[in-house]
Amino acid sequence: MSYQRLSPDERRAQILDVARRMFTELPYSEVSTAAIARETGVQRGLIHYYFGTKRELFLKVVQKLAASAALQVPPVDERLTLPEAVELCVNLFLDTAERNATTWFAALDAEGFGQDPELLRIVNRFRDEAVEHMLTVLRVEPTETLRAVLRTYSGLADAATRQWLQEKTLDREQVHTLLARTLLTMVSEIAPELEGTADPALD
Incomplete structure:
Protein backbone atom coordinates (compact mmCIF):
# COMPACT_ATOMS: atom_id res chain seq x y z
CA MET A 1 0.00 0.00 0.00
CA THR A 53 3.27 -3.63 21.39
CA LYS A 54 1.52 -6.24 19.24
CA ARG A 55 -0.31 -7.40 22.38
CA GLU A 56 -1.66 -3.91 23.01
CA LEU A 57 -2.73 -3.57 19.38
CA PHE A 58 -4.50 -6.93 19.53
CA LEU A 59 -6.29 -5.90 22.72
CA LYS A 60 -7.48 -2.74 20.98
CA VAL A 61 -8.74 -4.82 18.03
CA VAL A 62 -10.67 -7.13 20.35
CA GLN A 63 -12.04 -4.16 22.28
CA LYS A 64 -13.27 -2.58 19.04
CA LEU A 65 -14.74 -5.90 17.93
CA ALA A 66 -16.69 -6.21 21.19
CA ALA A 67 -17.93 -2.62 20.91
CA SER A 68 -19.05 -3.04 17.30
CA ALA A 69 -20.85 -6.30 18.14
CA ALA A 70 -22.70 -4.55 20.95
CA LEU A 71 -23.96 -1.93 18.50
CA GLN A 72 -25.70 -4.61 16.42
CA VAL A 73 -28.49 -4.98 19.00
CA PRO A 74 -31.74 -3.68 17.46
CA PRO A 75 -34.42 -1.60 19.21
CA VAL A 76 -36.86 -3.58 21.35
CA ASP A 77 -39.83 -4.84 19.33
CA GLU A 78 -42.82 -5.29 21.64
CA ARG A 79 -44.64 -7.30 18.95
CA LEU A 80 -42.20 -10.22 19.04
CA THR A 81 -43.21 -13.36 20.87
CA LEU A 82 -40.59 -15.03 23.05
CA PRO A 83 -39.74 -17.66 20.38
CA GLU A 84 -39.39 -14.89 17.77
CA ALA A 85 -37.15 -12.86 20.08
CA VAL A 86 -35.00 -15.97 20.65
CA GLU A 87 -34.66 -16.40 16.87
CA LEU A 88 -33.53 -12.78 16.58
CA CYS A 89 -30.93 -13.16 19.35
CA VAL A 90 -29.46 -16.29 17.80
CA ASN A 91 -29.30 -14.83 14.28
CA LEU A 92 -27.54 -11.70 15.56
CA PHE A 93 -24.99 -13.85 17.41
CA LEU A 94 -24.32 -16.11 14.43
CA ASP A 95 -23.94 -13.15 12.05
CA THR A 96 -21.37 -11.56 14.39
CA ALA A 97 -19.52 -14.86 14.89
CA GLU A 98 -19.31 -15.51 11.16
CA ARG A 99 -17.87 -12.06 10.42
CA ASN A 100 -15.23 -12.19 13.17
CA ALA A 101 -14.57 -15.86 13.88
CA THR A 102 -10.77 -16.00 13.90
CA THR A 103 -10.28 -12.83 15.95
CA TRP A 104 -12.94 -13.80 18.46
CA PHE A 105 -11.64 -17.34 18.98
CA ALA A 106 -8.14 -15.96 19.39
CA ALA A 107 -9.51 -13.65 22.07
CA LEU A 108 -11.33 -16.47 23.84
CA ASP A 109 -8.23 -18.64 23.83
CA ALA A 110 -5.88 -15.76 24.60
CA GLU A 111 -3.90 -17.37 21.79
CA GLY A 112 -0.25 -16.43 21.58
CA PHE A 113 0.35 -14.91 25.00
CA GLY A 114 -1.42 -17.02 27.61
CA GLN A 115 -4.23 -16.05 29.96
CA ASP A 116 -3.83 -12.30 29.66
CA PRO A 117 -5.79 -10.52 32.45
CA GLU A 118 -6.65 -7.51 30.31
CA LEU A 119 -7.89 -9.68 27.45
CA LEU A 120 -9.98 -11.77 29.82
CA ARG A 121 -11.45 -8.58 31.29
CA ILE A 122 -12.52 -7.43 27.81
CA VAL A 123 -14.03 -10.83 26.98
CA ASN A 124 -15.88 -11.08 30.30
CA ARG A 125 -17.22 -7.56 29.96
CA PHE A 126 -18.44 -8.44 26.48
CA ARG A 127 -20.18 -11.53 27.86
CA ASP A 128 -21.87 -9.44 30.56
CA GLU A 129 -23.04 -6.89 27.99
CA ALA A 130 -24.28 -9.66 25.69
CA VAL A 131 -26.37 -11.07 28.55
CA GLU A 132 -27.92 -7.66 29.20
CA HIS A 133 -28.69 -7.28 25.49
CA MET A 134 -30.35 -10.68 25.44
CA LEU A 135 -32.49 -9.71 28.42
CA THR A 136 -33.53 -6.56 26.60
CA VAL A 137 -34.40 -8.29 23.31
CA LEU A 138 -36.17 -11.18 25.07
CA ARG A 139 -38.14 -8.76 27.31
CA VAL A 140 -37.90 -11.06 30.34
CA GLU A 141 -37.56 -9.99 33.95
CA PRO A 142 -33.85 -9.82 34.81
CA THR A 143 -32.77 -11.77 37.87
CA GLU A 144 -29.35 -12.85 39.02
CA THR A 145 -30.30 -16.48 38.45
CA LEU A 146 -31.37 -15.78 34.87
CA ARG A 147 -28.18 -13.80 34.27
CA ALA A 148 -26.16 -16.78 35.49
CA VAL A 149 -28.12 -19.13 33.22
CA LEU A 150 -27.48 -16.87 30.22
CA ARG A 151 -23.78 -16.69 31.06
CA THR A 152 -23.75 -20.49 30.96
CA TYR A 153 -25.55 -20.33 27.61
CA SER A 154 -22.80 -18.09 26.20
CA GLY A 155 -20.30 -20.90 26.78
CA LEU A 156 -22.51 -23.28 24.79
CA ALA A 157 -22.81 -20.68 22.02
CA ASP A 158 -19.02 -20.37 21.77
CA ALA A 159 -18.60 -24.16 21.66
CA ALA A 160 -21.32 -24.56 19.02
CA THR A 161 -19.83 -21.90 16.75
CA ARG A 162 -16.45 -23.62 16.99
CA GLN A 163 -18.06 -26.80 15.68
CA TRP A 164 -19.48 -24.78 12.80
CA LEU A 165 -16.68 -22.38 11.89
CA GLN A 166 -13.55 -24.27 12.98
CA GLU A 167 -14.30 -27.99 13.18
CA LYS A 168 -16.86 -27.98 10.32
CA THR A 169 -18.87 -30.71 12.05
CA LEU A 170 -22.10 -28.67 12.08
CA ASP A 171 -23.50 -26.19 9.58
CA ARG A 172 -25.12 -22.85 10.42
CA GLU A 173 -28.67 -24.20 10.28
CA GLN A 174 -27.83 -26.99 12.73
CA VAL A 175 -26.10 -24.58 15.11
CA HIS A 176 -29.06 -22.21 14.86
CA THR A 177 -31.46 -25.00 15.80
CA LEU A 178 -29.27 -26.08 18.72
CA LEU A 179 -28.86 -22.58 20.11
CA ALA A 180 -32.43 -21.37 19.54
CA ARG A 181 -34.10 -24.40 21.16
CA THR A 182 -31.65 -24.37 24.06
CA LEU A 183 -32.08 -20.65 24.72
CA LEU A 184 -35.88 -20.91 24.63
CA THR A 185 -35.82 -23.84 27.05
CA MET A 186 -33.37 -22.11 29.40
CA VAL A 187 -35.45 -18.94 29.55
CA SER A 188 -38.94 -20.45 29.66
CA GLU A 189 -38.34 -23.60 31.71
CA ILE A 190 -34.95 -23.99 33.34
CA ALA A 191 -34.48 -20.49 34.76
CA PRO A 192 -38.00 -20.36 36.31
CA GLU A 193 -37.42 -23.78 37.87
CA LEU A 194 -34.10 -22.66 39.31
CA GLU A 195 -35.83 -19.60 40.69
CA GLY A 196 -38.28 -21.91 42.42
CA THR A 197 -41.26 -20.61 40.45
CA ALA A 198 -43.40 -22.23 37.76
CA ASP A 199 -44.04 -20.62 34.42
CA PRO A 200 -47.86 -20.38 34.05
CA ALA A 201 -47.50 -20.71 30.28
CA LEU A 202 -46.19 -24.24 30.78
CA ASP A 203 -49.06 -25.44 32.97
Whole structure:
Protein backbone atom coordinates (compact mmCIF):
# COMPACT_ATOMS: atom_id res chain seq x y z
CA MET A 1 0.00 0.00 0.00
CA SER A 2 1.40 3.41 -0.98
CA TYR A 3 1.77 6.06 1.69
CA GLN A 4 -1.13 8.49 2.13
CA ARG A 5 -1.09 11.61 4.27
CA LEU A 6 -3.80 11.23 6.91
CA SER A 7 -4.74 12.89 10.17
CA PRO A 8 -3.66 11.05 13.35
CA ASP A 9 -7.21 9.80 13.97
CA GLU A 10 -7.54 8.60 10.39
CA ARG A 11 -4.17 6.87 10.59
CA ARG A 12 -5.07 5.11 13.83
CA ALA A 13 -8.35 3.94 12.29
CA GLN A 14 -6.52 2.71 9.18
CA ILE A 15 -4.01 0.74 11.24
CA LEU A 16 -6.81 -0.79 13.31
CA ASP A 17 -8.72 -1.84 10.19
CA VAL A 18 -5.64 -3.53 8.73
CA ALA A 19 -4.79 -5.18 12.06
CA ARG A 20 -8.32 -6.47 12.48
CA ARG A 21 -8.29 -7.97 8.98
CA MET A 22 -4.92 -9.64 9.55
CA PHE A 23 -5.84 -11.00 13.00
CA THR A 24 -9.05 -12.34 11.44
CA GLU A 25 -7.23 -14.05 8.57
CA LEU A 26 -4.24 -15.40 10.51
CA PRO A 27 -3.49 -16.85 13.96
CA TYR A 28 -2.16 -14.30 16.44
CA SER A 29 1.31 -15.85 16.43
CA GLU A 30 1.63 -15.38 12.65
CA VAL A 31 0.83 -11.65 12.66
CA SER A 32 3.63 -9.13 13.24
CA THR A 33 3.61 -5.36 13.62
CA ALA A 34 6.07 -5.25 10.70
CA ALA A 35 3.53 -7.02 8.47
CA ILE A 36 0.75 -4.70 9.63
CA ALA A 37 2.99 -1.71 8.87
CA ARG A 38 3.70 -3.01 5.35
CA GLU A 39 0.00 -3.57 4.68
CA THR A 40 -0.82 -0.10 5.98
CA GLY A 41 2.01 1.61 4.12
CA VAL A 42 3.66 3.14 7.18
CA GLN A 43 6.85 2.67 9.18
CA ARG A 44 6.74 0.04 11.90
CA GLY A 45 7.63 2.68 14.48
CA LEU A 46 4.32 4.42 13.84
CA ILE A 47 2.44 1.27 14.89
CA HIS A 48 4.32 1.27 18.19
CA TYR A 49 3.84 5.04 18.60
CA TYR A 50 0.06 4.74 18.34
CA PHE A 51 -0.54 1.36 19.97
CA GLY A 52 2.59 0.09 21.72
CA THR A 53 3.27 -3.63 21.39
CA LYS A 54 1.52 -6.24 19.24
CA ARG A 55 -0.31 -7.40 22.38
CA GLU A 56 -1.66 -3.91 23.01
CA LEU A 57 -2.73 -3.57 19.38
CA PHE A 58 -4.50 -6.93 19.53
CA LEU A 59 -6.29 -5.90 22.72
CA LYS A 60 -7.48 -2.74 20.98
CA VAL A 61 -8.74 -4.82 18.03
CA VAL A 62 -10.67 -7.13 20.35
CA GLN A 63 -12.04 -4.16 22.28
CA LYS A 64 -13.27 -2.58 19.04
CA LEU A 65 -14.74 -5.90 17.93
CA ALA A 66 -16.69 -6.21 21.19
CA ALA A 67 -17.93 -2.62 20.91
CA SER A 68 -19.05 -3.04 17.30
CA ALA A 69 -20.85 -6.30 18.14
CA ALA A 70 -22.70 -4.55 20.95
CA LEU A 71 -23.96 -1.93 18.50
CA GLN A 72 -25.70 -4.61 16.42
CA VAL A 73 -28.49 -4.98 19.00
CA PRO A 74 -31.74 -3.68 17.46
CA PRO A 75 -34.42 -1.60 19.21
CA VAL A 76 -36.86 -3.58 21.35
CA ASP A 77 -39.83 -4.84 19.33
CA GLU A 78 -42.82 -5.29 21.64
CA ARG A 79 -44.64 -7.30 18.95
CA LEU A 80 -42.20 -10.22 19.04
CA THR A 81 -43.21 -13.36 20.87
CA LEU A 82 -40.59 -15.03 23.05
CA PRO A 83 -39.74 -17.66 20.38
CA GLU A 84 -39.39 -14.89 17.77
CA ALA A 85 -37.15 -12.86 20.08
CA VAL A 86 -35.00 -15.97 20.65
CA GLU A 87 -34.66 -16.40 16.87
CA LEU A 88 -33.53 -12.78 16.58
CA CYS A 89 -30.93 -13.16 19.35
CA VAL A 90 -29.46 -16.29 17.80
CA ASN A 91 -29.30 -14.83 14.28
CA LEU A 92 -27.54 -11.70 15.56
CA PHE A 93 -24.99 -13.85 17.41
CA LEU A 94 -24.32 -16.11 14.43
CA ASP A 95 -23.94 -13.15 12.05
CA THR A 96 -21.37 -11.56 14.39
CA ALA A 97 -19.52 -14.86 14.89
CA GLU A 98 -19.31 -15.51 11.16
CA ARG A 99 -17.87 -12.06 10.42
CA ASN A 100 -15.23 -12.19 13.17
CA ALA A 101 -14.57 -15.86 13.88
CA THR A 102 -10.77 -16.00 13.90
CA THR A 103 -10.28 -12.83 15.95
CA TRP A 104 -12.94 -13.80 18.46
CA PHE A 105 -11.64 -17.34 18.98
CA ALA A 106 -8.14 -15.96 19.39
CA ALA A 107 -9.51 -13.65 22.07
CA LEU A 108 -11.33 -16.47 23.84
CA ASP A 109 -8.23 -18.64 23.83
CA ALA A 110 -5.88 -15.76 24.60
CA GLU A 111 -3.90 -17.37 21.79
CA GLY A 112 -0.25 -16.43 21.58
CA PHE A 113 0.35 -14.91 25.00
CA GLY A 114 -1.42 -17.02 27.61
CA GLN A 115 -4.23 -16.05 29.96
CA ASP A 116 -3.83 -12.30 29.66
CA PRO A 117 -5.79 -10.52 32.45
CA GLU A 118 -6.65 -7.51 30.31
CA LEU A 119 -7.89 -9.68 27.45
CA LEU A 120 -9.98 -11.77 29.82
CA ARG A 121 -11.45 -8.58 31.29
CA ILE A 122 -12.52 -7.43 27.81
CA VAL A 123 -14.03 -10.83 26.98
CA ASN A 124 -15.88 -11.08 30.30
CA ARG A 125 -17.22 -7.56 29.96
CA PHE A 126 -18.44 -8.44 26.48
CA ARG A 127 -20.18 -11.53 27.86
CA ASP A 128 -21.87 -9.44 30.56
CA GLU A 129 -23.04 -6.89 27.99
CA ALA A 130 -24.28 -9.66 25.69
CA VAL A 131 -26.37 -11.07 28.55
CA GLU A 132 -27.92 -7.66 29.20
CA HIS A 133 -28.69 -7.28 25.49
CA MET A 134 -30.35 -10.68 25.44
CA LEU A 135 -32.49 -9.71 28.42
CA THR A 136 -33.53 -6.56 26.60
CA VAL A 137 -34.40 -8.29 23.31
CA LEU A 138 -36.17 -11.18 25.07
CA ARG A 139 -38.14 -8.76 27.31
CA VAL A 140 -37.90 -11.06 30.34
CA GLU A 141 -37.56 -9.99 33.95
CA PRO A 142 -33.85 -9.82 34.81
CA THR A 143 -32.77 -11.77 37.87
CA GLU A 144 -29.35 -12.85 39.02
CA THR A 145 -30.30 -16.48 38.45
CA LEU A 146 -31.37 -15.78 34.87
CA ARG A 147 -28.18 -13.80 34.27
CA ALA A 148 -26.16 -16.78 35.49
CA VAL A 149 -28.12 -19.13 33.22
CA LEU A 150 -27.48 -16.87 30.22
CA ARG A 151 -23.78 -16.69 31.06
CA THR A 152 -23.75 -20.49 30.96
CA TYR A 153 -25.55 -20.33 27.61
CA SER A 154 -22.80 -18.09 26.20
CA GLY A 155 -20.30 -20.90 26.78
CA LEU A 156 -22.51 -23.28 24.79
CA ALA A 157 -22.81 -20.68 22.02
CA ASP A 158 -19.02 -20.37 21.77
CA ALA A 159 -18.60 -24.16 21.66
CA ALA A 160 -21.32 -24.56 19.02
CA THR A 161 -19.83 -21.90 16.75
CA ARG A 162 -16.45 -23.62 16.99
CA GLN A 163 -18.06 -26.80 15.68
CA TRP A 164 -19.48 -24.78 12.80
CA LEU A 165 -16.68 -22.38 11.89
CA GLN A 166 -13.55 -24.27 12.98
CA GLU A 167 -14.30 -27.99 13.18
CA LYS A 168 -16.86 -27.98 10.32
CA THR A 169 -18.87 -30.71 12.05
CA LEU A 170 -22.10 -28.67 12.08
CA ASP A 171 -23.50 -26.19 9.58
CA ARG A 172 -25.12 -22.85 10.42
CA GLU A 173 -28.67 -24.20 10.28
CA GLN A 174 -27.83 -26.99 12.73
CA VAL A 175 -26.10 -24.58 15.11
CA HIS A 176 -29.06 -22.21 14.86
CA THR A 177 -31.46 -25.00 15.80
CA LEU A 178 -29.27 -26.08 18.72
CA LEU A 179 -28.86 -22.58 20.11
CA ALA A 180 -32.43 -21.37 19.54
CA ARG A 181 -34.10 -24.40 21.16
CA THR A 182 -31.65 -24.37 24.06
CA LEU A 183 -32.08 -20.65 24.72
CA LEU A 184 -35.88 -20.91 24.63
CA THR A 185 -35.82 -23.84 27.05
CA MET A 186 -33.37 -22.11 29.40
CA VAL A 187 -35.45 -18.94 29.55
CA SER A 188 -38.94 -20.45 29.66
CA GLU A 189 -38.34 -23.60 31.71
CA ILE A 190 -34.95 -23.99 33.34
CA ALA A 191 -34.48 -20.49 34.76
CA PRO A 192 -38.00 -20.36 36.31
CA GLU A 193 -37.42 -23.78 37.87
CA LEU A 194 -34.10 -22.66 39.31
CA GLU A 195 -35.83 -19.60 40.69
CA GLY A 196 -38.28 -21.91 42.42
CA THR A 197 -41.26 -20.61 40.45
CA ALA A 198 -43.40 -22.23 37.76
CA ASP A 199 -44.04 -20.62 34.42
CA PRO A 200 -47.86 -20.38 34.05
CA ALA A 201 -47.50 -20.71 30.28
CA LEU A 202 -46.19 -24.24 30.78
CA ASP A 203 -49.06 -25.44 32.97
